[in-house]
Amino acid sequence: MSSPSKDPRPFKRAILKLSGEALREPGSTDNISPEIVDRIALEIKEAVATGLELGIVVGGGNFWRGASASARGMDRATADYVGMLATVMNALALEGALEHHGVSCRVQSAIEMKNVAEPFIRRKAERQLEDGKVVIFAAGTGSPFFSTDTTSALRASEMGVDVILKATQVDGVYNADPRKDPNAVRYETVTFQECLTKRLSVMDATAFSLCMDNHIPIIIFDLGPAGNLSHALRGLPIGTLVHGE
């Protein structure tokens, strides 16, 4: 295992990647749980109060995934546009909860939707981050055939962040699937190169190579337990850190 010398913590600016499923109560038919969104907003509020500059990329998988719809016969590009619009609903729900708790927040959408969100303008987003506003990047990259993991890698590269915090349903990267193998061991730190040679799954290939090429470390952690999000946002040890050599 690698030395944690490339650990970005403590960090000043981060992108938080939330999957759409993170906003849904497990087992519920409601796509968005207002209670979960509220809890996420409160943990974000705590962390940004310490001076963290935070951008958020939210997925749309709680509503729709382009690849699944395309496997069932829909044109892939059309299905992906539907998926990108789904991310906007999640972004608005999150923005509402953050504003409700007094956190200044802006949604910037990669697909123009001026009545509900600002269009994505990189320099404006940078200024908003510098001003302490939370910026939610909605509508993915604005292009089909990409994922919101790739969006997080792209926005992280553009915004010059120190780290991507990827909130998932597992508590890090393992040497085997922990749901199938009881002897699976979690890495505290692992390099990009080790992930490639050991075929460890961290993000999709496009997202992963953007992070590796642009030297953006990724922290994978479990969003489930209360307090984990604020812990990760405050740069305390959690999950698995994926970093360069």
Ligand code: UDP
């Ligand atoms: N999507 C896209 N381009 C992007 C980002 C997302 O076409 O740049 C579409 C794609 O169909 C994807 C859906 O939006 O399945 C929802 O995003 P994702 O699956 O990444 O959401 P998550 O799994 O994180 O909830």
